[in-house]
Amino acid sequence: MSRLGTITRRTFLVGAVAVAGGVAFGTWYVRRPYANPLLDGLGEDEVAFNPFVKIGTDETITIIAPRAEMGQGIATTLAAFVAEELDVRLDQVKVEHGPASPAYYNAAMMEEAGPFPFFDESLMAEVTRRSFGTVAKVLGLQATGGSSSTRDGFVRMRQAGAAARIMLTEAAARRLDVPAAEFTTADGEVIHEASGQRVTYGALALDAAAIEPPSDVPLRDRAEWKLLGQSQPRVDMLAKATGAPVFGVDVTAPDMLFGTVKMSPVFWQEPTAVDLSKAETVPGVIRIVPISSTYGHGFGILATNTWAAFRAAGLIEADWGTPDYPADNAAIDARLTEALSDPTSGSSMRDDGDVETLFADAPRERLIEAEYAVPLLAHGCMEPMNATAKLADGKLTVWAPNQVPTLTAQLCASALGMETADVTVHTTQMGGGFGRREVDFSIYAALLADAAGGRPVKVTWTREEDIARDVFRPAAKGRFRARLDETGLPVALDMTIAAPSILGSVMRRTFPSISPVGPDATITQGAHDQPYSIANYRVRGIKADLGVPVGFWRSVGMSFNTYFHEGFLDEIAVAGGTDPVDLRRRLVADYPAALGVVDRVAEMANWSEPPAQGRARGFAFALAFGSWIAQIVEIADTPAGIRIEKTWMAADVGIALDPSIIEAQLVSGAVFGFSSAMNQEITLREGRVEQSNFHDYDAMRMHQCPTFEVAILENAEKMGGVGELSTPTSVAALANAVFALTGMRVRQLPLSREVAFA
Missing domain, CATH: 3.30.365.10 (Aldehyde oxidase/xanthine dehydrogenase, molybdopterin binding domain)
Known part of the structure; x- marks a missing residue:
């Protein structure tokens, strides 16, 4: 089955709706x-x-x-x-x-939300992109x-x-x-x-x-x-x-009240029994307000200062009920395994050649099979969730560090039964976002403002609340198999990934009356859209609802699929006796931008020369968010554990608008990826998040950071993005380096399950 045939059937309805939307609204409406x-x-x-x-x-x-x-x-x-x-x-x-x-x-964010890889410039791909751009404008x-x-x-x-x-x-x-x-x-x-x-x-x-x-x-x-x-x-x-007030937590206003929230630690559950007596007696507490929203249920605390609100939140006693979703990580793994067990389920996001035939007669010695998995992850923003709101004279004003201001206005208005036109949203800078800054914290601030008698209310979450009530990076699991030819090259590749639908979870929280249909490309993002020339290439995505709220996390589906994809390609290289960099060179030879970053990073790291005794290197490549990146990580075996010594990155962004910002984002993305790969995971017990602060959900520390060498190229024909570019490859390159150093293929993150880091 050809890729064009698969894409045509899967996307015709979506593309037709987008185009028809332009016709229905009229050309004038769309263009005005x-x-x-x-x-x-x-x-x-x-x-x-x-x-x-x-x-x-x-x-x-x-x-x-x-x-x-x-x-x-x-x-x-x-x-x-x-x-x-x-x-x-x-x-x-x-x-x-x-x-x-x-x-x-x-418009750009919506244009690339379809199932077509960035490098696909076919008529169908371009028409769909234009149609999605039209929808973006109509939605505003x-x-x-x-x-x-x-x-x-x-x-x-x-x-x-x-x-x-x-x-x-x-x-x-x-x-x-x-x-x-x-x-x-x-x-x-x-x-x-x-x-x-x-x-x-x-x-x-x-x-x-x-x-x-x-x-x-x-x-x-x-x-x-x-x-x-x-x-x-x-x-x-x-x-x-100079410490000027620029963040959400810096907002001040005359006659301000302060608050926080205590939401149910069992997702979606309302408390079955509540005792507020201890919380209500905390000096400075003014009122405790029940909260019920599409994000969850709990309580908001109004107080004369933040610390009183925090203390009261900790004294709320409630029976939060029992989860109706997998209650621990073993149950999550079982649910994902169950989803993978049905080979006919899910959607084929890529289906080139004839994968079934190639595997049906494959000699056992030329087959490779593996299973990879990743856990839930929190965002861990340095500035916890917060928002300030004031409701007076029928008008709501919200000051919030958010990523979706028009949606913030709409959903806050809906929560209070107001018109969106009566809501003003001021977007502040934020101490980290990474996809987390949605709408829940602004809705809660609006609800507390409704109870504040016209006074402004600054609502700040505790760190514990921030981690426990995140919208998490999905847990995911994948099964992979490849058939190699006599030279060690893959002639068939079959990848099946199961994960919760991010889009479905977001819609449940924001527009619960709308049920998204069709495949969710984020489940296979980073697997189905890579420019590897393999004649028989199938990637399937399976929606596996875990009941836990999931959302956009820096690099979204690529955050786990690049680890899956590049880890498995590293296994292919080892099994076929092929150098990992040379394997990528041969598979991306049709794409000059891809070949350019692969060659450049290999040159930077002097890949052809073996590393010093006790050291090893890992390689990873990706096309991510319109840019091309190749990364090499060198690690060392020390008495205290594995240390990441140096990282080389070559990125082709098409047009380098500000080289210093691009380099800073590449380094930042790599540190973010290393942090998740080394130690981070969210675990559940009885349906509740076990982690609570940076002591048990830590990021890479300064002494652990490697030195970085970055090359920025401008050979690609189209301009790409940068903010999420290096996060996926840093995870994969580090995991591949661990194998090169230890001989252990770690197929489940975090890597600290198998190895220790200095």
Whole structure:
């Protein structure tokens, strides 16, 4: 069965619905711009040229960077998009996240949500991407995720800056009665070189506001870039270095109350018996409020200070009932094994060639089989979940470190029986996000604000609550088999992965009346979408509901499938007597960008030379979020345990917009991946999370971090994302290095089940 045939049948309905949606709404509806949200509350001396640019007569230039800043530097790069075309320096502008608005919908994130690999440029793939992009605009979902922020803003935000510059130039031309073509711009001024006259943007702003925005907005050639392509100082550097209040937990307001929540530790269960008497007597406690939402059930505590709320939460006594889901990790493993036991279940996300025939007559000596598994994982953000809310005069205002502001407004309004238009969401910076910053903490803050008599309430979770009530990275399990030819190359590869559906879990929490249908590509993400040329190649995904809330975690399905996929390919290399790097070279030879990163990282690490005695290296490759990465990890055997000594990474991102931010994200992603691979897991006992804080859910410590060497390439034809790129390969490369060092193939994470780390 051809891949095209499989994809066509599976996605025709989805693609048809998307296209039909455009027809049903009308071409005009789909193409028309959303209203400019900056016009609300605009000062008399300010001009909002479009949703991304605001200029005041006092020369204040404000750029809206409408994606969540959680340390990845996105505010700097998005601001540089606008500043590049507006022709201003970054130190001349203020950068704000801006209001929650459908004008800031994320098309790029939705376009790559379909089942087609990034490298698939077939007509069907491109039509589906365009259709999904249309749906993204119609839905107006403003979201940060999928390493999509730069890809989404690259054209749109540069056009916003260019349009404003054109309008300002035209205003200067009319004022000085000189053709617009005779002007240039630089550093916030319109300049007429012949006469020596200069007019600032602020002086022109009001006049420019009366000019019709251009319909044709040409963008500058890359050779003309002044900011993009170069490392820039981060726009939030000064605030963070001086301790300015930028995070959600920093929010303050007059007459503020404080609070926290104690939600049922047994997911989805309501308490069957409750005793609040001890909690209610804690000095400073004002009120304890029952909470019931699509995220769960429990209590919110209103108090005069956070510490009183925390203490009261710990004194709530309740019978939380019994779980109706696998109550411990053994039961979770059994459920996943059961899901894998039916070979006809699930959906084929890739089905090239004739896998069944190739395995039916395969000699035993040329067959390889393996089973891999990963546990649930928490996000472990340094800043725990928090939000501040105020309900007064029928209007709700929410200050929250969130990744989905339009959804936050919608669901908070729904929780209080309000109209979404009556909710204002202010998105703060956040101390880590990694996909966790959903809506639950904002809903709880809104519910407590409803009980606060018009006073603002800052609701901060305890670390214990944050870990126990996470929306976890799914546990997953996979079975894999390969047939090798006489040269050791795989001629058939069959992969079956079972995991909970992230999309199904998210929909249960956000829109429970809608049941998602069809396959969930996140279950096989990182397996079905890799550019390996194997003639007979099948990847199936099976939805295995575990009852535990799961969600997006840095690199999503790739966080476990790259470990599965690259670990099994390493096994293929060993069984076939092929060098692991050479095996990848041969399998990705059709893709220059892939071959480029494989060759580059091998050169960087001097792969052809064996490591020193007591050391070993592991290799992994992936196409992730539109970028290509190859990684080598070198580890050493020490008396205290295994130590990660050095990591080499070569990444091809197509266009390197800010090399320093890209390198920082590659290192950050690797540390995040190492942390999960070495020690992290969430375990259940009687349906409750056993971990509670960093003492039993720890991250890699500074003394454990290796040195890093990073190469950033720009050979790929399309620009890719960076924020999640290196997390998956770091896990796989480390696991493969452990095998190379110890001879033990660890097929279940964390690696500390089998080996100790220094």
